[in-house]
């Protein structure tokens with residue numbers, strides 16, 4: 034009985050430390066809005082980088098013609114071609130070619146990498162164009178490059194550092210559009226990088242293409258990030274910014290958000306300390322798919338150390354990232370009466386056999402606490418953005434409202450959203466949606482729509498090439 038009490042105590046402590054009452058979430062909302070202000074006020078003014086994208090017009094469905102896109106941001110590299118119909122957001126044709134980046138190119142030279150990209154693009158273009166007249170050949174390209182970039186214009190930017198396993202020293206500090214442009218001319222491929230963008234910006238573009246009330250985009254997958262449409266005059270760190278619309282998309286890099294109001298546990302502190310980037314990406318480490326499974330592993334390890342309820346401590350429990358977030362989700366969603374899936378995963382992945390049913394129930398609760406906290410914090414982050422742009426229903430009586438005849442109505446607000454954690458995990462999705470309503474109240478939240486888009490990083494980049502094409 035004593036050992037049972039000890040495991041229960043681990044769960045109870047976790048529940049308490051992960052508490053996300055509405056009051057707590059509102060503090061996170063406020064902190065997010067405050068940090069956004071600070072990041073816009075000065076370079077380095079906040080852990081939120083609030084990067085300028087120079088994207089000052091978003092596609093609206095009227096774009097016409099054929100555009101290409103490149104998507105480089107992880108293990109796979111993709112080339113796309115999109116034919117736009119020119120009315121009511123019609124994507125007429127969509128072709129895509131995907132291939133893994135050869136391992137050796139990830140640590141080779143800049144020239145090798147961009148030669149590979151340019152030649153893949155050339156092959157793809159030639160395959161597509163055989164049936165076309167030369168005069169309709171498309172020359173405009175959107176380039177999604179999901180690494181930290183200091184943007185200089187909508188179509189150029191300097192690589193700050195590589196991430197995700199890439200390590201090519203001679204690219205850092207160079208304009209990646211220029212690198213691609215050179216590789217393309219070397220191969221006689223006459224194309225122009227019209228837009229260099231981050232994947233969240235592509236998601237916002239795709240959302241806006243289908244629905245012009247879209248003002249922000251969020252990705253919650255392996256990692257997490259968000260961007261939104263900001264008034265140019267609110268971007269104080271860049272005085273006299275010239276835009277055609279008076280607006281600019283700001284890439285928040287919100288994974289790095291931090292606030293003392295975030296409900297942090299000992300497990301988060303250990304996970305951060307063991308990570309290759311301690312003190313960085315604090316928000317991401319609490320909410321994204323890369324980490325949730327590992328937080329749960331750490332809790333089970335603690336239970337196992339505190340009590341001999343699992344028998345001896347399995348050595349597997351000490352292996353970082355051995356329990357992936359999708360596996361964790363399977364345990365959480367196990368509806369079989371004897372929690373068969375939970376038993377299977379505990380046995381197969383963590384090598385803990387014969388776990389009694391009541392302990393399996395406890396493990397499900399652990400998964401639930403960690404997932405729920407993540408989803409609710411993500412919701413608070415989204416509301417923080419809405420607050421910053423006056424769409425959360427707080428502030429002055431007119432904010433977030435439009436005049437209709439003699440009275441005013443709450444404005445419709447759409448947030449485009451992508452990423453496996455949100456789209457593939459229904460519990461995460463429900464917790465997030467529920468928290469949005471709790472924070473905003475029924476009235477306002479019924480006017481805030483979270484809309485799943487698909488392949489913003491690909492199609493969105495092509496759409497941005499269309500809206501920023503060269504008009505000469």
Ligand code: ADP
Pocket residue numbers: 107253254255256321322323358359362451452453454457458
């Ligand atoms: P990425 O973010 O890597 O570009 P995705 O948006 O598809 O790609 O997200 C994949 C991530 O989403 C996985 O790493 C995993 O953490 C998470 N994920 C995928 N499916 C599920 C699921 N069913 N439950 C929980 N998390 C999931």
